[in-house]
Amino acid sequence: MRGARRPPAPGDDSPDDTSLVRNARRGDAQAFRALVERYQRRVYQLALGMVRDPDEAMDITQETFVRVHRYLPSFKGDSSFFTWTYRIATNLCLDSARRRGRSERVEMDESDAEIEAHMDPPSAALAGPQKAALNAELKAKIDDALASLSENHRAILLLREVEGLSYEELARALGIRKGTVMSRLFHARLKMQRKLREYLGDEVKDEDEE
Amino acid sequence: MKRRCEETVPLLGPWLDGALADEDRAWVEEHAGECDPCGQRKALLAATRDAVRESIVRRAASADLSRLADAVLARVKEDRGPPNVVRLRVWGAEMWHAHRAGIVAAGGLAAAACLAIVALVSPLRGSGRSQGPTLLADARSLTTLEQIDFENHAGAVLQSGDTTVIWIDDEGPAVPQ
Numbered sequence: 001m002r003g004a005r006r007p008p009a010p011g012d013d014s015p016d017d018t019s020l021v022r023n024a025r026r027g028d029a030q031a032f033r034a035l036v037e038r039y040q041r042r043v044y045q046l047a048l049g050m051v052r053d054p055d056e057a058m059d060i061t062q063e064t065f066v067r068v069h070r071y072l073p074s075f076k077g078d079s080s081f082f083t084w085t086y087r088i089a090t091n092l093c094l095d096s097a098r099r100r101g102r103s104e105r106v107e108m109d110e111s112d113a114e115i116e117a118h119m120d121p122p123s124a125a126l127a128g129p130q131k132a133a134l135n136a137e138l139k140a141k142i143d144d145a146l147a148s149l150s151e152n153h154r155a156i157l158l159l160r161e162v163e164g165l166s167y168e169e170l171a172r173a174l175g176i177r178k179g180t181v182m183s184r185l186f187h188a189r190l191k192m193q194r195k196l197r198e199y200l201g202d203e204v205k206d207e208d209e210e
Numbered sequence: 211m212k213r214r215c216e217e218t219v220p221l222l223g224p225w226l227d228g229a230l231a232d233e234d235r236a237w238v239e240e241h242a243g244e245c246d247p248c249g250q251r252k253a254l255l256a257a258t259r260d261a262v263r264e265s266i267v268r269r270a271a272s273a274d275l276s277r278l279a280d281a282v283l284a285r286v287k288e289d290r291g292p293p294n295v296v297r298l299r300v301w302g303a304e305m306w307h308a309h310r311a312g313i314v315a316a317g318g319l320a321a322a323a324c325l326a327i328v329a330l331v332s333p334l335r336g337s338g339r340s341q342g343p344t345l346l347a348d349a350r351s352l353t354t355l356e357q358i359d360f361e362n363h364a365g366a367v368l369q370s371g372d373t374t375v376i377w378i379d380d381e382g383p384a385v386p387q
Contacts, residue, residue, distance in 0.1 A: 029283060036279040044278075045270040054273060061275075065282040070289055142265045160227070161259045162266045167229050182224060189223055192258050199261075 017081040025072050032072075036065050039082055042163060043089045049158040050093035052147060060096060064089040079172040083165065086173040090155050097151050138199045145195035153188035160185055214241055215248055222252045226259070 015023075015034070023031035043064050047057035067088050075084055146154055152174075159165045159173060170181045221238050224230045230238060242248045353370040368375040 029286075032286070033279050033283060036282050040275050040278050041270060044273055044275060045266055048270050048273075049266045058273070058275075058278070062278060062281055062285070065278075066285050066289060069282070069286045138261060139265050142262055146262070157262065158266065161262045167224075167227070182229075186220055186223055189255060189258065192262065193254055196258055196261065197254070 018077075021072065021075065021077075021081050024069070025075075032069060035068075035081070039085060040065070042082075043085065045162060046086065046089055046158055047093055049146060049162060050090075050151070050154055051096055052143065056096060060089065060092045063092055067092075079169065083169045083173050086159065086163070086165070086169075087175065090159070090173060093155065094151050138196070141196060141199055145192050148195060149188060149191055152184060153191065156181065156184050157188040157192065212245075215245060218242065218245070218248050219251065222248070222255055226252060226255050 015031075017035070017038075020031045020035050020038075024035060040061060044057055044061045047060040047064075048054060051057055051060065064085065068085055071088075075081065146157070149157065156170060156174060159170055165173060167178055167181050170176075170185075171178045174181070176184070218238055218241050221230060221234060222242070225235060225238050225242075242252050353368070356367045356369070358365045358367055358376075365376065365378040368377075
Protein backbone atom coordinates (compact mmCIF):
# COMPACT_ATOMS: atom_id res chain seq x y z
CA MET A 1 0.00 0.00 0.00
CA ARG A 2 1.26 3.42 -0.82
CA GLY A 3 1.97 5.17 2.45
CA ALA A 4 2.27 8.83 3.25
CA ARG A 5 5.73 8.55 4.73
CA ARG A 6 8.21 9.15 2.01
CA PRO A 7 11.78 9.14 3.20
CA PRO A 8 14.40 10.65 0.97
CA ALA A 9 15.23 8.46 -1.99
CA PRO A 10 18.53 6.58 -2.07
CA GLY A 11 21.28 8.96 -2.97
CA ASP A 12 19.24 11.86 -1.70
CA ASP A 13 21.22 13.38 1.16
CA SER A 14 18.43 15.65 2.35
CA PRO A 15 17.58 15.05 6.00
CA ASP A 16 14.63 12.87 6.88
CA ASP A 17 11.52 14.13 8.61
CA THR A 18 12.64 12.97 12.04
CA SER A 19 15.80 15.05 12.07
CA LEU A 20 14.04 18.04 10.49
CA VAL A 21 11.31 17.87 13.12
CA ARG A 22 13.88 17.57 15.89
CA ASN A 23 15.77 20.60 14.67
CA ALA A 24 12.61 22.60 14.01
CA ARG A 25 11.52 21.95 17.57
CA ARG A 26 14.78 23.46 18.71
CA GLY A 27 14.00 26.61 16.80
CA ASP A 28 15.86 25.89 13.57
CA ALA A 29 13.91 27.98 11.04
CA GLN A 30 15.64 26.38 8.08
CA ALA A 31 14.61 22.93 9.21
CA PHE A 32 11.04 24.08 9.53
CA ARG A 33 11.18 25.70 6.11
CA ALA A 34 12.41 22.41 4.66
CA LEU A 35 9.39 20.62 6.15
CA VAL A 36 7.02 23.22 4.72
CA GLU A 37 8.56 23.01 1.29
CA ARG A 38 8.58 19.24 1.36
CA TYR A 39 4.86 18.90 2.09
CA GLN A 40 3.18 22.11 0.99
CA ARG A 41 2.07 20.74 -2.36
CA ARG A 42 0.42 17.71 -0.85
CA VAL A 43 -1.34 19.71 1.84
CA TYR A 44 -2.52 22.10 -0.85
CA GLN A 45 -3.81 19.17 -2.90
CA LEU A 46 -5.85 17.96 0.01
CA ALA A 47 -7.20 21.43 0.76
CA LEU A 48 -8.05 22.05 -2.88
CA GLY A 49 -9.91 18.78 -3.11
CA MET A 50 -11.77 19.56 0.08
CA VAL A 51 -12.75 23.19 -0.41
CA ARG A 52 -12.36 23.38 -4.23
CA ASP A 53 -11.45 27.04 -4.08
CA PRO A 54 -7.77 27.77 -4.89
CA ASP A 55 -7.51 30.87 -2.70
CA GLU A 56 -9.15 29.24 0.25
CA ALA A 57 -7.01 26.16 -0.25
CA MET A 58 -3.92 28.38 -0.15
CA ASP A 59 -5.06 30.02 3.08
CA ILE A 60 -5.73 26.65 4.66
CA THR A 61 -2.32 25.38 3.59
CA GLN A 62 -0.63 28.36 5.16
CA GLU A 63 -2.65 28.09 8.35
CA THR A 64 -1.88 24.38 8.53
CA PHE A 65 1.85 25.01 8.68
CA VAL A 66 1.49 27.87 11.16
CA ARG A 67 -0.32 25.46 13.45
CA VAL A 68 2.19 22.73 12.76
CA HIS A 69 4.90 25.09 14.00
CA ARG A 70 2.86 26.14 17.00
CA TYR A 71 2.17 22.62 18.15
CA LEU A 72 5.36 20.97 16.97
CA PRO A 73 6.61 20.70 20.56
CA SER A 74 3.62 18.51 21.37
CA PHE A 75 4.19 16.20 18.40
CA LYS A 76 4.99 12.89 20.03
CA GLY A 77 5.99 10.96 16.96
CA ASP A 78 3.32 8.29 17.44
CA SER A 79 2.41 8.77 13.80
CA SER A 80 4.47 10.08 10.93
CA PHE A 81 4.96 13.81 10.80
CA PHE A 82 2.94 14.02 7.64
CA THR A 83 -0.02 12.04 8.99
CA TRP A 84 -0.07 14.43 11.91
CA THR A 85 0.08 17.38 9.54
CA TYR A 86 -2.76 15.90 7.51
CA ARG A 87 -4.90 15.72 10.58
CA ILE A 88 -4.40 19.42 11.20
CA ALA A 89 -5.12 20.22 7.55
CA THR A 90 -8.24 18.04 7.45
CA ASN A 91 -9.63 19.65 10.58
CA LEU A 92 -9.03 23.10 9.13
CA CYS A 93 -10.83 22.08 5.93
CA LEU A 94 -13.79 20.76 7.89
CA ASP A 95 -13.88 23.93 10.00
CA SER A 96 -13.76 26.05 6.89
CA ALA A 97 -16.62 24.16 5.28
CA ARG A 98 -18.74 24.56 8.39
CA ARG A 99 -18.00 28.27 8.61
CA ARG A 100 -19.10 28.70 5.05
CA GLY A 101 -22.36 27.07 5.84
CA ARG A 102 -21.67 23.90 4.01
CA SER A 103 -22.66 22.05 7.08
CA GLU A 104 -22.11 18.39 7.29
CA ARG A 105 -24.49 16.55 5.17
CA VAL A 106 -26.11 13.78 7.06
CA GLU A 107 -24.21 10.64 6.36
CA MET A 108 -26.68 7.91 5.98
CA ASP A 109 -25.48 4.45 5.47
CA GLU A 110 -27.04 3.11 2.40
CA SER A 111 -29.20 0.06 2.58
CA ASP A 112 -27.96 -3.18 1.17
CA ALA A 113 -30.35 -2.81 -1.73
CA GLU A 114 -28.93 0.61 -2.59
CA ILE A 115 -25.43 -0.70 -2.31
CA GLU A 116 -26.26 -3.55 -4.61
CA ALA A 117 -27.77 -1.18 -7.11
CA HIS A 118 -24.73 1.04 -7.03
CA MET A 119 -22.41 -1.85 -7.39
CA ASP A 120 -23.86 -2.86 -10.70
CA PRO A 121 -20.82 -3.69 -12.71
CA PRO A 122 -19.95 -1.45 -15.60
CA SER A 123 -19.69 -2.96 -19.00
CA ALA A 124 -16.45 -3.96 -20.59
CA ALA A 125 -16.35 -0.46 -21.98
CA LEU A 126 -13.97 0.43 -19.14
CA ALA A 127 -11.24 0.03 -21.67
CA GLY A 128 -9.03 3.08 -21.66
CA PRO A 129 -10.11 4.73 -18.41
CA GLN A 130 -6.91 6.73 -18.37
CA LYS A 131 -7.84 8.15 -21.71
CA ALA A 132 -11.30 8.95 -20.44
CA ALA A 133 -9.82 10.59 -17.36
CA LEU A 134 -8.27 13.19 -19.58
CA ASN A 135 -11.62 14.21 -20.83
CA ALA A 136 -12.58 17.70 -19.72
CA GLU A 137 -16.14 16.68 -19.17
CA LEU A 138 -15.00 13.95 -16.87
CA LYS A 139 -12.95 16.40 -14.85
CA ALA A 140 -15.97 18.58 -14.35
CA LYS A 141 -17.92 15.52 -13.41
CA ILE A 142 -15.28 14.52 -10.87
CA ASP A 143 -15.48 17.95 -9.33
CA ASP A 144 -19.24 17.72 -9.11
CA ALA A 145 -19.06 14.23 -7.70
CA LEU A 146 -16.58 15.31 -5.01
CA ALA A 147 -18.75 18.30 -4.18
CA SER A 148 -21.75 16.05 -3.70
CA LEU A 149 -20.00 14.04 -1.00
CA SER A 150 -20.21 14.88 2.65
CA GLU A 151 -17.10 16.52 4.07
CA ASN A 152 -16.12 13.33 5.86
CA HIS A 153 -16.53 11.21 2.74
CA ARG A 154 -14.60 13.71 0.66
CA ALA A 155 -11.78 13.85 3.21
CA ILE A 156 -11.31 10.10 3.40
CA LEU A 157 -11.53 9.67 -0.35
CA LEU A 158 -8.89 12.33 -1.02
CA LEU A 159 -6.59 11.08 1.70
CA ARG A 160 -6.78 7.57 0.32
CA GLU A 161 -7.07 7.98 -3.43
CA VAL A 162 -4.91 11.04 -3.90
CA GLU A 163 -2.50 10.95 -0.97
CA GLY A 164 -2.35 7.20 -0.57
CA LEU A 165 -2.59 7.01 3.21
CA SER A 166 -2.80 3.50 4.62
CA TYR A 167 -5.85 2.53 6.66
CA GLU A 168 -3.86 2.98 9.86
CA GLU A 169 -2.74 6.42 8.75
CA LEU A 170 -6.29 7.32 7.77
CA ALA A 171 -7.49 6.32 11.22
CA ARG A 172 -4.88 8.56 12.83
CA ALA A 173 -5.36 11.46 10.44
CA LEU A 174 -9.12 11.46 10.83
CA GLY A 175 -9.27 10.42 14.46
CA ILE A 176 -11.49 7.41 13.79
CA ARG A 177 -11.21 3.67 14.22
CA LYS A 178 -9.91 1.43 11.50
CA GLY A 179 -13.29 -0.24 11.14
CA THR A 180 -14.87 3.15 10.53
CA VAL A 181 -12.18 3.86 7.94
CA MET A 182 -13.18 0.82 5.91
CA SER A 183 -16.89 1.52 6.16
CA ARG A 184 -16.59 5.23 5.38
CA LEU A 185 -14.26 4.62 2.48
CA PHE A 186 -16.57 2.00 1.05
CA HIS A 187 -19.55 4.35 1.05
CA ALA A 188 -17.53 7.28 -0.28
CA ARG A 189 -16.37 5.16 -3.20
CA LEU A 190 -19.87 3.95 -3.91
CA LYS A 191 -21.11 7.48 -4.19
CA MET A 192 -18.27 8.50 -6.47
CA GLN A 193 -18.84 5.51 -8.69
CA ARG A 194 -22.52 6.28 -8.93
CA LYS A 195 -21.65 9.74 -10.21
CA LEU A 196 -18.85 8.69 -12.51
CA ARG A 197 -20.11 5.40 -13.77
CA GLU A 198 -21.45 6.71 -17.04
CA TYR A 199 -18.11 8.31 -17.86
CA LEU A 200 -15.98 5.39 -16.87
CA GLY A 201 -18.18 2.67 -18.28
CA ASP A 202 -20.64 2.79 -21.13
CA GLU A 203 -23.51 0.87 -19.77
CA VAL A 204 -24.51 -1.13 -16.81
CA LYS A 205 -25.07 -4.78 -16.94
CA ASP A 206 -28.23 -6.15 -15.57
CA GLU A 207 -27.87 -8.00 -12.30
CA ASP A 208 -29.67 -10.97 -13.74
CA GLU A 209 -27.06 -11.47 -16.36
CA GLU A 210 -24.79 -12.94 -13.77
CA MET B 211 -25.97 -10.77 -7.34
CA LYS B 212 -24.54 -14.12 -6.41
CA ARG B 213 -23.73 -14.80 -2.80
CA ARG B 214 -20.02 -14.92 -3.48
CA CYS B 215 -20.26 -11.58 -5.27
CA GLU B 216 -22.06 -10.06 -2.29
CA GLU B 217 -19.20 -11.14 -0.08
CA THR B 218 -16.63 -9.90 -2.54
CA VAL B 219 -17.97 -6.41 -3.24
CA PRO B 220 -17.10 -4.85 0.16
CA LEU B 221 -13.61 -6.33 -0.07
CA LEU B 222 -12.73 -5.06 -3.52
CA GLY B 223 -11.65 -1.69 -2.19
CA PRO B 224 -9.41 -3.09 0.55
CA TRP B 225 -8.03 -5.55 -2.02
CA LEU B 226 -7.18 -2.71 -4.35
CA ASP B 227 -5.63 -0.86 -1.41
CA GLY B 228 -3.51 -3.86 -0.47
CA ALA B 229 -5.21 -3.99 2.91
CA LEU B 230 -6.66 -7.49 2.80
CA ALA B 231 -5.41 -10.32 4.94
CA ASP B 232 -3.66 -13.04 2.95
CA GLU B 233 -6.41 -15.60 3.39
CA ASP B 234 -9.09 -13.14 2.17
CA ARG B 235 -6.97 -11.85 -0.66
CA ALA B 236 -6.57 -15.35 -2.04
CA TRP B 237 -10.28 -16.06 -2.48
CA VAL B 238 -11.21 -12.51 -3.50
CA GLU B 239 -8.52 -12.61 -6.17
CA GLU B 240 -9.67 -15.99 -7.33
CA HIS B 241 -13.30 -14.94 -7.48
CA ALA B 242 -12.61 -11.66 -9.27
CA GLY B 243 -10.51 -13.57 -11.77
CA GLU B 244 -13.37 -15.90 -12.58
CA CYS B 245 -16.33 -13.53 -12.18
CA ASP B 246 -16.53 -10.99 -14.95
CA PRO B 247 -18.85 -8.51 -13.12
CA CYS B 248 -16.64 -8.48 -10.03
CA GLY B 249 -13.58 -8.02 -12.21
CA GLN B 250 -15.30 -5.05 -13.78
CA ARG B 251 -16.29 -3.68 -10.39
CA LYS B 252 -12.67 -3.74 -9.40
CA ALA B 253 -11.70 -2.05 -12.64
CA LEU B 254 -14.28 0.68 -12.00
CA LEU B 255 -12.88 1.26 -8.53
CA ALA B 256 -9.38 1.61 -9.95
CA ALA B 257 -10.56 3.86 -12.76
CA THR B 258 -12.40 6.13 -10.32
CA ARG B 259 -9.35 6.33 -8.09
CA ASP B 260 -7.07 7.16 -11.00
CA ALA B 261 -9.46 9.76 -12.39
CA VAL B 262 -9.85 11.52 -9.03
CA ARG B 263 -6.12 11.44 -8.38
CA GLU B 264 -5.24 12.78 -11.78
CA SER B 265 -7.82 15.54 -11.61
CA ILE B 266 -6.73 16.83 -8.19
CA VAL B 267 -3.01 16.48 -8.77
CA ARG B 268 -3.23 18.29 -12.08
CA ARG B 269 -5.22 21.16 -10.63
CA ALA B 270 -2.89 21.52 -7.65
CA ALA B 271 0.20 21.38 -9.84
CA SER B 272 -0.67 24.68 -11.44
CA ALA B 273 -0.69 26.55 -8.14
CA ASP B 274 2.26 28.81 -7.36
CA LEU B 275 3.47 27.85 -3.90
CA SER B 276 6.88 29.51 -4.19
CA ARG B 277 6.12 32.13 -1.56
CA LEU B 278 4.15 29.99 0.81
CA ALA B 279 7.09 29.04 3.04
CA ASP B 280 8.09 32.72 3.40
CA ALA B 281 4.55 33.64 4.33
CA VAL B 282 4.39 30.85 6.88
CA LEU B 283 7.72 31.80 8.45
CA ALA B 284 6.69 35.45 8.65
CA ARG B 285 3.53 34.48 10.46
CA VAL B 286 5.37 32.10 12.72
CA LYS B 287 7.56 34.94 13.96
CA GLU B 288 4.46 36.79 15.09
CA ASP B 289 2.85 33.71 16.51
CA ARG B 290 2.76 33.66 20.26
CA GLY B 291 3.03 29.93 20.32
CA PRO B 292 1.03 27.43 22.29
CA PRO B 293 -0.61 28.27 25.63
CA ASN B 294 1.73 28.22 28.62
CA VAL B 295 0.09 25.11 29.99
CA VAL B 296 0.89 23.24 26.78
CA ARG B 297 4.40 24.62 26.79
CA LEU B 298 4.95 23.61 30.40
CA ARG B 299 3.57 20.13 29.79
CA VAL B 300 5.76 19.70 26.76
CA TRP B 301 8.80 20.97 28.63
CA GLY B 302 8.10 18.63 31.51
CA ALA B 303 7.66 15.67 29.20
CA GLU B 304 10.84 16.46 27.32
CA MET B 305 12.82 16.90 30.50
CA TRP B 306 11.50 13.63 31.83
CA HIS B 307 12.33 11.72 28.67
CA ALA B 308 15.76 13.26 28.31
CA HIS B 309 16.87 13.10 31.93
CA ARG B 310 14.77 10.35 33.40
CA ALA B 311 17.70 8.55 35.03
CA GLY B 312 19.14 11.75 36.49
CA ILE B 313 15.78 12.90 37.82
CA VAL B 314 15.15 9.55 39.50
CA ALA B 315 18.65 9.52 41.02
CA ALA B 316 18.36 13.09 42.29
CA GLY B 317 14.93 12.37 43.72
CA GLY B 318 16.24 9.32 45.49
CA LEU B 319 19.14 11.25 46.97
CA ALA B 320 16.83 14.04 48.12
CA ALA B 321 14.48 11.55 49.74
CA ALA B 322 17.39 9.83 51.46
CA ALA B 323 18.69 13.15 52.76
CA CYS B 324 15.25 14.06 54.13
CA LEU B 325 14.98 10.74 55.90
CA ALA B 326 18.42 11.17 57.40
CA ILE B 327 17.56 14.61 58.76
CA VAL B 328 14.29 13.38 60.22
CA ALA B 329 16.09 10.49 61.85
CA LEU B 330 18.68 12.79 63.36
CA VAL B 331 16.30 15.30 64.89
CA SER B 332 13.50 12.94 65.83
CA PRO B 333 12.93 12.70 69.60
CA LEU B 334 12.00 9.08 69.15
CA ARG B 335 15.36 8.21 67.70
CA GLY B 336 16.97 5.19 69.33
CA SER B 337 15.73 3.94 72.65
CA GLY B 338 15.24 7.26 74.28
CA ARG B 339 15.95 10.86 73.78
CA SER B 340 18.22 12.15 71.11
CA GLN B 341 21.27 14.11 71.88
CA GLY B 342 21.65 17.51 70.16
CA PRO B 343 18.64 19.75 70.86
CA THR B 344 17.49 17.53 73.68
CA LEU B 345 20.71 18.29 75.57
CA LEU B 346 19.86 21.97 75.42
CA ALA B 347 16.40 21.26 76.75
CA ASP B 348 17.91 19.20 79.49
CA ALA B 349 20.28 22.01 80.31
CA ARG B 350 17.39 24.43 80.45
CA SER B 351 15.44 22.15 82.71
CA LEU B 352 18.43 21.85 85.03
CA THR B 353 18.88 25.60 85.34
CA THR B 354 17.56 27.01 88.58
CA LEU B 355 17.28 30.51 89.87
CA GLU B 356 16.91 30.74 93.55
CA GLN B 357 16.23 33.86 95.53
CA ILE B 358 18.45 34.14 98.53
CA ASP B 359 18.21 36.37 101.53
CA PHE B 360 21.71 37.31 102.50
CA GLU B 361 20.29 39.07 105.54
CA ASN B 362 21.43 42.60 104.75
CA HIS B 363 21.33 42.08 101.07
CA ALA B 364 18.99 40.49 98.71
CA GLY B 365 20.47 38.11 96.21
CA ALA B 366 19.99 35.18 93.92
CA VAL B 367 21.84 32.11 92.83
CA LEU B 368 21.67 30.87 89.26
CA GLN B 369 22.68 27.27 88.87
CA SER B 370 23.12 25.93 85.38
CA GLY B 371 24.98 22.71 84.99
CA ASP B 372 28.37 23.15 86.43
CA THR B 373 28.10 26.92 86.43
CA THR B 374 26.94 28.89 89.41
CA VAL B 375 26.27 32.61 89.33
CA ILE B 376 25.58 34.55 92.51
CA TRP B 377 24.03 38.05 92.50
CA ILE B 378 24.14 40.24 95.57
CA ASP B 379 22.19 43.49 95.65
CA ASP B 380 24.10 46.12 97.55
CA GLU B 381 21.13 48.40 97.87
CA GLY B 382 17.88 46.72 97.36
CA PRO B 383 16.39 44.47 99.84
CA ALA B 384 15.31 41.83 97.44
CA VAL B 385 15.86 40.34 94.02
CA PRO B 386 13.63 42.02 91.40
CA GLN B 387 10.83 39.76 90.43
